[in-house]
Amino acid sequence: MDQEASFYQFLEDQKVQCELCAHRCLIRPGRRGICHVRENQAGRLVSLNYGRLIAEHVDPIEKKPLYHFLPGSKAFSIAAPGCNLRCEWCQNWQISQAGAEVRFDRLPYVAPQAVVEDALRTGCRSIAYTYTEPTVFYEYTRDVARLAKSAGLKNIYVTNGYMTAEALIEITEWFDAANVDIKAFSPDVYRKMTGADLGPVLESCRALKKQGVWLEVTTLLVTGINDDRPQLEALADFISTELGTETPWHLSRYFPQYKSKAPMTSSRSLAMAEEIGRKKGLKFIYPGNVHASVETRCLSCDRVVLVRDDYELLENKLVEGCCPYCDSKIAGVFTGD
Numbered sequence: 001m002d003q004e005a006s007f008y009q010f011l012e013d014q015k016v017q018c019e020l021c022a023h024r025c026l027i028r029p030g031r032r033g034i035c036h037v038r039e040n041q042a043g044r045l046v047s048l049n050y051g052r053l054i055a056e057h058v059d060p061i062e063k064k065p066l067y068h069f070l071p072g073s074k075a076f077s078i079a080a081p082g083c084n085l086r087c088e089w090c091q092n093w094q095i096s097q098a099g100a101e102v103r104f105d106r107l108p109y110v111a112p113q114a115v116v117e118d119a120l121r122t123g124c125r126s127i128a129y130t131y132t133e134p135t136v137f138y139e140y141t142r143d144v145a146r147l148a149k150s151a152g153l154k155n156i157y158v159t160n161g162y163m164t165a166e167a168l169i170e171i172t173e174w175f176d177a178a179n180v181d182i183k184a185f186s187p188d189v190y191r192k193m194t195g196a197d198l199g200p201v202l203e204s205c206r207a208l209k210k211q212g213v214w215l216e217v218t219t220l221l222v223t224g225i226n227d228d229r230p231q232l233e234a235l236a237d238f239i240s241t242e243l244g245t246e247t248p249w250h251l252s253r254y255f256p257q258y259k260s261k262a263p264m265t266s267s268r269s270l271a272m273a274e275e276i277g278r279k280k281g282l283k284f285i286y287p288g289n290v291h292a293s294v295e296t297r298c299l300s301c302d303r304v305v306l307v308r309d310d311y312e313l314l315e316n317k318l319v320e321g322c323c324p325y326c327d328s329k330i331a332g333v334f335t336g337d
């Protein structure tokens with residue numbers, strides 16, 4: 001499929017400027033952007049990975065992770081190859097960093113309608129754009145999401161948040177929930193470890209919140225990179241003061257992957273991050289990749305209302321999104337309408 005890209009400007013000598021993500025690549029004819037999936041073909045920017053899915057799975061929504069959005073439901077999860085960041089610890093690097101090598105025309109083409117039909121057939125309540133970076137297959141996510149919305153499904157972006165403000169506004173027309181991965185909180189560390197800038201990620205979080213998209217934040221704790229007290233305090237402070245104390249913060253354990261030589265995240269490091277988050281006022285902090293029972297408590301009466309284990313929802317006591325003991329509303333989206 002020869003899918004023209006959205007969000008770009010024509011420049012002189014057939015050059016183009018892509019404005020989908022905050023890299024804003026200037027691309028000469030015959031060349032690709034940093035993500036390797038958008039190509040300047042004689043002055044026309046083309047999305048090479050449109051409909052070229054490299055992963056399709058039915059996942060528990062808790063795996064995204066989203067803990068306050070339709071708990072216990074299934075999310076039809078899809079990915080096309082590519083990413084606009086270069087994290088050395090990427091947990092999905094085989095597909096996220098595949099843009100440069102992959103022959104897109106050899107991947108099967110999946111029409112947007114087929115994704116929606118598969119989601120409905122498998123009993124999913126949402127479609128999640130995940131595993132790689134959905135921003136870099138934006139046009140496809142938009143086309144699937146429009147159809148999904150008409151079919152009564154929710155749409156979920158699992159993203160690094162590195163899109164432009166103009167792209168984000170359009171995305172929020174179709175998307176109901178997002179999990180943004182804030183990978184570090186020092187601009188220098190962020191730039192060095194991902195090849196990108198922290199500022200646009202924070203702007204995206206603010207904008208998603210403002211646009212009413214349900215937002216949860218994830219931080220993969222990588223020893224020696226982003227797990228020092230100053231970064232974690234600043235990150236927790238940002239979530240608490242700018243996104244709200246009831247924004248869930250997922251602290252994920254890292255396992256050695258790809259180019260990074262960091263060891264597995266220690267339990268001590270996870271506990272320190274959680275303690276920092278609590279001191280900054282965050283109400284919902286969840287460990288990830290730890291194989292443990294994870295509870296959500298009502299903020300009013302402190303009774304347990306949700307319990308999960310390894311992405312499986314074990315208990316859901318909520319009644320229409322409220323605590324069954326004291327009737328207080330729990331932050332999140334718990335009914336499907």
Ligand code: SF4
Nearest residue numbers: 018021024025033035
């Ligand atoms: S999506 Fe980002 S990385 Fe890819 S071409 Fe556009 S600006 Fe560059």
